[in-house]
Structure formats: structure tokens, C-alpha cells
Amino acid sequence: MEQFEPVIIGFTCNWCSYRAADLAGTARIKYPPNIRLIRLMCSGRMDPTFVLKALAEGADGVMITGCHPGECHYLDQNYKALRRVLLLRRTLGQMGIEPGRVKLVWASAAEGVRLAQEIGHFVEEIRDMGPLNWPGRLAAAHVNGNGNGRVVMPALSEMESVGD
Amino acid sequence: MNDQAEPKERIGVYVCHCGSNIAATVDVADVAVWAKERLGDEGVVITHDYKFMCSSLGQELIERDIKEEGLTRVVVAACSPHLHEKTFRTACARAGLNPYLCELVSIREQVSWVHSDRQAATEKAKAVVAGGVERVIHNEPLEPLHIPIHPATLVVGGGIAGIQAALELADSGHQVYLVEREPSIGGHMAQFDKTFPTMDCAACILTPKMVDAGGHPHIDLFTWSEVVRVDGFVGNFTVTIRKKPRYIDTDLCTGCGICWEKCPKRVIDDVYEAGLGYRKAVYTPFAQAVPKYPVIDPENCTYFINGKCRACEKFCPTDAIKFDQEEEFITVQVGNIILATGFDLFDARRVPQYGYGRLANVFTSLEFERLCNAAGPTNGQIVMRDGVTKPESVAVIHCVGSRDRNYNNYCSVICCMSSLKFAHLVKERTGARVYNFYIDMRTAFKDYDEFYQRVLEEGTIFVRGRVAEVTDAARLPSEDGKLIVQVEDTLAGRQRRIPVDMVVLSAGLEPRHDAKAVAHQFGISCSANGWFIERHPKLDPVATMTEGIFIAGTVQGPKDIPASVSQGAAAAARVLGRINKGEIELEPVRATIDARHCSGCRICNGLCPFNAILFHEDKMVSEINHALCQGCGTCVAACPAGAISGSGFSNEQIMSQIEGLLLFDRPVRSRHFSAV
Numbered sequence: 001m002e003q004f005e006p007v008i009i010g011f012t013c014n015w016c017s018y019r020a021a022d023l024a025g026t027a028r029i030k031y032p033p034n035i036r037l038i039r040l041m042c043s044g045r046m047d048p049t050f051v052l053k054a055l056a057e058g059a060d061g062v063m064i065t066g067c068h069p070g071e072c073h074y075l076d077q078n079y080k081a082l083r084r085v086l087l088l089r090r091t092l093g094q095m096g097i098e099p100g101r102v103k104l105v106w107a108s109a110a111e112g113v114r115l116a117q118e119i120g121h122f123v124e125e126i127r128d129m130g131p132l133n134w135p136g137r138l139a140a141a142h143v144n145g146n147g148n149g150r151v152v153m154p155a156l157s158e159m160e161s162v163g164d
Numbered sequence: 165m166n167d168q169a170e171p172k173e174r175i176g177v178y179v180c181h182c183g184s185n186i187a188a189t190v191d192v193a194d195v196a197v198w199a200k201e202r203l204g205d206e207g208v209v210i211t212h213d214y215k216f217m218c219s220s221l222g223q224e225l226i227e228r229d230i231k232e233e234g235l236t237r238v239v240v241a242a243c244s245p246h247l248h249e250k251t252f253r254t255a256c257a258r259a260g261l262n263p264y265l266c267e268l269v270s271i272r273e274q275v276s277w278v279h280s281d282r283q284a285a286t287e288k289a290k291a292v293v294a295g296g297v298e299r300v301i302h303n304e305p306l307e308p309l310h311i312p313i314h315p316a317t318l319v320v321g322g323g324i325a326g327i328q329a330a331l332e333l334a335d336s337g338h339q340v341y342l343v344e345r346e347p348s349i350g351g352h353m354a355q356f357d358k359t360f361p362t363m364d365c366a367a368c369i370l371t372p373k374m375v376d377a378g379g380h381p382h383i384d385l386f387t388w389s390e391v392v393r394v395d396g397f398v399g400n401f402t403v404t405i406r407k408k409p410r411y412i413d414t415d416l417c418t419g420c421g422i423c424w425e426k427c428p429k430r431v432i433d434d435v436y437e438a439g440l441g442y443r444k445a446v447y448t449p450f451a452q453a454v455p456k457y458p459v460i461d462p463e464n465c466t467y468f469i470n471g472k473c474r475a476c477e478k479f480c481p482t483d484a485i486k487f488d489q490e491e492e493f494i495t496v497q498v499g500n501i502i503l504a505t506g507f508d509l510f511d512a513r514r515v516p517q518y519g520y521g522r523l524a525n526v527f528t529s530l531e532f533e534r535l536c537n538a539a540g541p542t543n544g545q546i547v548m549r550d551g552v553t554k555p556e557s558v559a560v561i562h563c564v565g566s567r568d569r570n571y572n573n574y575c576s577v578i579c580c581m582s583s584l585k586f587a588h589l590v591k592e593r594t595g596a597r598v599y600n601f602y603i604d605m606r607t608a609f610k611d612y613d614e615f616y617q618r619v620l621e622e623g624t625i626f627v628r629g630r631v632a633e634v635t636d637a638a639r640l641p642s643e644d645g646k647l648i649v650q651v652e653d654t655l656a657g658r659q660r661r662i663p664v665d666m667v668v669l670s671a672g673l674e675p676r677h678d679a680k681a682v683a684h685q686f687g688i689s690c691s692a693n694g695w696f697i698e699r700h701p702k703l704d705p706v707a708t709m710t711e712g713i714f715i716a717g718t719v720q721g722p723k724d725i726p727a728s729v730s731q732g733a734a735a736a737a738r739v740l741g742r743i744n745k746g747e748i749e750l751e752p753v754r755a756t757i758d759a760r761h762c763s764g765c766r767i768c769n770g771l772c773p774f775n776a777i778l779f780h781e782d783k784m785v786s787e788i789n790h791a792l793c794q795g796c797g798t799c800v801a802a803c804p805a806g807a808i809s810g811s812g813f814s815n816e817q818i819m820s821q822i823e824g825l826l827l828f829d830r831p832v833r834s835r836h837f838s839a840v
Contacts, residue, residue, distance in 0.1 A: 024278055026273065033275075040813060041813055044796050045810065054822050054826070077798045084801070
């Protein structure tokens with residue numbers, strides 16, 4: 001069977017992790033091509049709906065990156081990102097989606113190597129989880145006559161394997 | 165996405181080879197052809213791949229297409245926006261297109277340089293281009309913000325850095341408000357005796373500057389005062405200063421000194437004399453104080469304690485004593501603020517094994533400065549705590565509270581040199597035997613190492629090793645009545661016990677105890693250690709992330725006098741540039757609240773670290789001040805009503821970019837990549 005290649009959307013902070021990605025490039029550090037990055041001004045800009053949108057549009061995982069705690073370019077907005085991610089992961093669990101598909105990583109502008117490593121690890125984690133197939137699930141919901149467009153919740157027994 | 169409808173925009177996509185930097189890993193021609201075919205429905209009308217898009221020919225290509233093809237949006241797939249975003253935006257502006265309608269997506273740093281599989285890299289480059297195209301459709305034309313600059317400046321802290329900054333600005337003819345918490349300006353430097361490495365007398369070089377600042381027609385000096393409130397934003401801050409009551413009418417006082425001569429109450433001076441000397445309840449901290457007016461300390465004044473005395477009032481020849489004086493609040497308008505609030509000395513009591521506060525003849529570096537100072541409590545005599553005995557041997561311990569994981573990890577920068585200065589002064593004034601206990605000698609900068617050589621030649625004994633303990637528990641008859649310094653001499657490779665008469669602890673520098681509160685008040689940030697964070701550690705050391713707030717001197721981190729003076733002058737130069745221009749231009753990446761949709765829930769109010777969001781009680785809606793907003797977008801993400809939009813990073817832009825990135829096919833199986 002052919003190896004599953006996940007698609008991952010990465011949200012980066014303009015001041016730290018986007019620069020870390022630049023640095024990884026300048027230093028020619030290799031990481032898997034599965035991640036596609038979006039630049040935000042701050043991890044605090046990360047609206048949880050961006051993550052849901054990415055998952056709904058076909059991404060198998062979302063990585064959110066920001067400045068280390070205490071180093072936020074905008075004083076402390078990365079803590080707000082942290083709070084949102086924790087809530088979002090819990091919500092995802094309730095929706096029957098593995099919370100591990102959303103990961104928060106701190107990376108300073110100097111940590112190109114670390115960012116590349118984290119991307120490598122995350123791709124492997126998502127690869128192990130397999131495809132999310134959210135659009136497919138939505139379509140299935142429609143086919144099954146659940147015409148209100150809501151995602152069909154998986155059975156409780158399936159959810160027990162979900163966790164962190 | 166506008167699937168069937170006629171695309172609104174005419175988009176040009178330019179794919180850069182960057183020589184072989186991109187082209188070697190990404191099939192750039194394929195990306196360009198693909199973009200035209202697959203993204204035509206989105207409005208892509210023209211695509212090019214070109215050797216170097218950033219070259220003048222590459223830029224002309226874009227300019228020509230904007231003019232001839234009527235492009236309304238431009239996507240350049242090349243290097244990181246941090247490198248050439250400005251280049252391509254400027255090119256668009258030259259051709260008459262609003263620069264913010266150009267999007268640079270990175271296929272070099274984020275694709276060709278980090279992936280090795282050509283097919284996978286090409287596919288990713290296509291996704292990245294699609295993301296850029298979908299995003300750019302929703303870009304809006306933006307104009308930079310122009311903020312007028314009020315020509316007056318507030319300088320907080322009257323140490324050498326603040327004095328320098330204030331003088332530079334005032335000498336250029338601009339109004340300065342200099343605020344100092346203590347009764348006199350001068351800061352720590354006024355307490356020192358000599359300054360390394362030239363051994364100039366600190367007072368001799370500082371006093372003229374203090375006098376200049378005190379009498380300058382463009383400097384309004386607020387001593388015995390604190391900033392209590394900062395409103396507004398770059399260009400136009402409103403600052404409220406609290407003038408503590410001096411109980412002296414400064415219009416009448418001549419500074420003659422009769423009041424403190426007659427005052428019967430003697431108080432230990434913990435601030436200026438570091439606890440070694442006395443002052444009166446009405447006092448000026450030192451003879452050369454600027455301004456010359458004394459203050460009455462109500463906590464110690466007999467009149468304030470039990471309602472009797474008034475000796476100063478009785479003897480004052482000009483009736484300047486005003487016991488009923490009250491604090492005043494003064495409001496000033498300034499365009500920029502320079503913070504130069506300095507440092508606190510590390511409290512040596514926190515290292516109990518060195519015995520400070522327990523063993524009488526253990527001194528801190530600041531106490532020792534006062535001992536050496538001719539105007540100090542001993543008139544410059546280096547004597548032991550009894551006030552008469554000259555020491556025959558002195559130990560100077562470096563790095564007390566610095567380079568120590570139990571206290572502060574950082575190096576305090578000045579202690580090696582000030583310890584050498586102490587060694588020299590002890591030798592010169594007492595002829596005593598001097599030991600310096602150091603971890604590493606750090607004598608960088610001009611003429612510093614020469615000074616170290618000089619102190620070496622004078623016969624100071626250097627022992628390399630961190631002192632374990634200072635004790636008065638003698639083990640040998642020769643140690644009786646002495647302080648014994650227990651140390652591992654790491655050069656000799658053995659433990660040593662060295663008996664001395666006197667120990668000087670070179671205490672490190674620490675951020676002010678209230679640094680975090682001050683940072684919060686001015687809307688800037690502190691590092692984990694508590695030093696104020698500069699905009700860039702190398703390229704912008706005196707600006708902060710908050711527009712209009714600058715830092716100078718040891719608030720930014722430990723540094724010596726020349727570096728503090730340089731930063732004071734540098735901060736002033738930055739402010740002057742703005743005053744001369746009369747306005748500054750700010751990136752228009754800002755958040756805006758649509759009052760029609762704002763429900764007045766105020767969730768966003770508490771999220772803004774820059775206090776940029778104002779709530780209108782009357783209309784029950786919030787509003788964002790664009791001069792204060794830094795564009796982080798946290799409020800945009802938080803608004804439950806979706807009433808806040810972030811220009812340059814709007815929901816539509818990001819949502820569309822996500823769609824674009826995921827528009828087509830999964831990544832090709834990569835064959836050659838290996839995880840790091």
C-alpha cells in the first residue's frame with residue numbers, strides 16, 4: 001500500500017516562527033514537504049475557525065507556531081493563542097476528531113532546526129493517525145440523510161481511542 | 165471562491181528562478197504554466213517565470229504588465245517577504261498599483277531550500293502560489309498612517325543616560341520634561357568616587373552636566389516626582405506627573421542650607437550614602453544636588469511625627485518652609501518618551517555565605533564607593549566599620565549575584581572593572597594587600613584591559629575561583645580576628661583559606677524592583693530577567709516595540725557609563741529625527757471595529773496589550789486607536805460578532821489563502837527526503 005502523505009497547514013507568527021522557517025531555508029535544513037505555511041502577524045491572530053476551515057478544506061493536521069512564552073512580540077498574545085488551542089483541542093475531541101491533529105509549537109526566530117524537527121515529528125504523527133477525510137465525512141452525513149450538514153458523531157467506543 | 169462568476173480581478177503571477185536557488189528544485193516554468201491554466205478562473209491573466217524577479221528587469225516586467233495588461237493584483241513567488249516584499253510593493257506603486265495589492269509568497273526559504281524532491285517541491289510551490297492568488301483577491305488597497313509628532317519629549321530617570329538624552333534634545337532647541345524620583349538628578353553615578361579606567365572623579369564629570377540640565381531653558385525638571393499616568397500614543401502622549409510635596413517653596417528657597425544645619429533630627433541615609441552616613445530630616449542628598457532645594461522627609465521629621473519642632477521654619481531666612489504643601493499633579497503633552505530608569509544593586513544579603521549584614525567588615529560595592537568618596541561619610545578614608553582602623557588586607561569578590569544560577573545567570577558587565585578600580589584605590593590609599601577573587605576577567609572595551617594590566621603590575625593578587633564562604637570562624641591562630649575567605653583556587657587546583665581584614669562584594673546589577681509595573685505603565689515589555697526589551701537586540705537597541713517609547717542605559721541591560729551615555733544620545737537622535745520630520749509613517753496593518761456590528765461586549769478590551777481599544781460608554785461600542793494598535797490581530801480573532809477586521813490580515817484573506825493552499829491534490833509521495 002502506498003504511504004499516506006498528509007497535508008498540513010501551518011500558522012506562523014511573523015516575528016518568530018516565520019523567521020525560523022526562513023532560517024531553516026537559509027541553512028538548507030530539510031523537512032518533509034507536507035506542510036504549507038500561512039503567515040500571521042501573531043499567534044494571537046489565530047482564529048479557531050481558521051483551524052476548522054483548514055481541516056474542513058482537506059488538511060489532515062494543523063500546526064500553530066508562535067513565540068516562546070514571555071517572548072511574544074506583542075507582549076503576551078501567545079498566551080491567548082495557548083488558551084484558544086487548548087479549548088479548540090477539547091472541542092475537536094468532542095467532535096470526534098483526534099485533538100492531536102492540532103499542535104502548538106513554540107519556535108523563536110533562531111530555532112530553524114527546532115521548527116524543522118517539529119514539522120518532521122508532526123508529519124509522522126499525522127501519518128500514523130491516517131487521513132482526516134473531513135469533507136468525506138460531511139458528504140457521508142448528507143448521504144445518510146442527515147441533511148442538516150452536521151458532522152455525524154462517531155460512536156463512543158471509537159472516541160475512547162482519542163486522546164493525548 | 166467565485167466559481168462561475170466572471171473573475172473580478174486581473175492577476176499577474178511571477179515565478180522567480182532566483183538563479184538556480186529555486187529553479188534547481190522547483191520546475192518554475194511548470195508552476196507558471198499551471199498557474200495560468202488552473203487559476204485562470206480565479207482571475208490569473210498573465211504568468212511569467214523569470215531568472216531574477218528582484219532585478220530591475222524583473223521589476224520592470226511587473227510594472228509593464230500592470231500598465232499594459234491592466235493588472236489589479238500581483239503575486240510574486242520568490243523569496244521570503246522579509247527580504248523583498250518592499251521591493252515588489254515599491255515596483256507596483258511605481259506602476260500606479262496600490263502596494264498592498266501585491267503579495268509575495270515564499271517558494272525559496274519554504275520550498276526549494278528545504279525540500280529536495282523536485283516533484284514534491286513543484287507541487288508544493290503550486291499550492292503556495294494558489295494560496296497567494298486566493299489571498300490577493302481579498303487584499304485591499306491600504307495607505308500608510310501618518311501621525312503628527314508633538315515636539316516635546318518626556319525623559320524618565322535623571323541618571324547619566326537620562327541627563328544625556330535630555331541635554332541632546334534640549335540643546336537642539338526642543339522642549340524636554342525630565343522626571344526623577346529622587347530629590348536630585350545624578351543617579352548612581354553621583355554616588356561613585358572614581359570612574360574606570362581613567363579614574364576621573366565621577367562628580368567632576370557629572371556635575372557640569374547636572375547643572376546644564378538643571379538650568380537649561382528647554383528642560384523642565386521634575387525631581388521628587390513620578391509619572392503616574394500615560395495616555396495617548398506616539399506623537400501625542402498625555403503624561404500625568406505627580407510632584408511629591410517637598411514642603412519647601414522653591415520660588416523662595418535659595419538653597420542656603422540653614423534648614424538642614426538647624427534640623428535636630430539625624431537619619432541614616434539608606435539611599436545616597438548606602439546606609440553608611442547620616443542626613444537630616446530636611447536634606448539635599450549631596451552637596452552638588454540639582455536642584456539645590458532640599459526636601460523634608462515627613463516620615464522622620466519631628467514636626468510631622470508629633471507636631472512640634474519647626475526649627476527649620478524658624479531659621480529659614482526666606483520663609484520657604486511650607487508644612488502645608490500638598491502633592492501636585494501636572495499634565496504635559498509629549499510626542500515621544502525616553503525611559504532611562506536605571507538599575508537596582510543586587511542585595512548582597514541574599515548570598516548568606518558571604519556574611520553581608522552579619523559580618524561587620526563585609527561591604528557592598530556601593531558602600532565601598534561611598535567610603536572612597538572624598539565627600540562621603542569618611543571623607544574618602546578607606547576604613548573598617550569602626551570608622552578608624554585602616555585595613556591591612558582587603559578581598560574583592562567578583563560576580564556576587566551575577567553569573568550564578570541561584571540568582572542571576574547574566575554577567576553584570578561592570579563589576580570586573582569596578583573591582584579592579586577598588587583594588588587600585590585600596591592600594592593607592594592604604595597600601596593594603598588586595599586580593600581579587602574572580603571567575604573570568606572581563607575587561608573588553610577601550611583602555612579597559614590596559615587598566616587590568618596596570619592593576620596586575622601594582623601587585624594585586626588575583627585568585628581564580630568562586631568564593632565558597634566568608635567566615636569569622638578561625639581555625640588557625642593567624643586567622644584570629646580576621647575574615648577568612650574560603651575559595652577553590654582553580655589555577656592552583658587546591659582549596660585556600662585567605663585571612664583578610666575587609667571584604668568588598670562586587671554586587672551585580674538587577675532591574676529596578678518596580679520595572680514590571682513601569683513597563684506595564686508605558687506599554688512595553690520586560691525580558692524574563694526584567695530588563696526592558698529593545699526592538700532589536702543588535703540593530704535597534706534603543707527603540708521598543710511600542711511606537712514612541714525609547715529606552716536608554718541600564719534599563720535595557722547591564723552596561724557601563726560610556727554605553728549608557730551612548731544610548732542616551734542615540735535615543736535622543738531617534739526622537740530628534742521624528743521631531744524634525746514632524747510626522748511618522750506607520751504600516752497600515754491595523755485592526756478596525758465596525759461600530760454597526762459591535763455589540764459592546766468588551767471582550768476585546770482586555771485582550772489588547774497596548775490599551776488601544778477604547779470603549780465609548782455613551783454609544784456602547786468599542787473603538788480602536790490606530791496609532792496605538794500594533795496589528796497583532798488578537799482582538800480580530802476574539803470578536804464574537806465578527807465586528808473587528810484586520811487590514812492586511814483579514815479573515816477573508818486568510819480563509820481564502822487556506823482554500824488556495826488546499827485547492828488541488830495531495831502532496832506527491834516524497835522519495836528522497838529524510839527527517840532532520
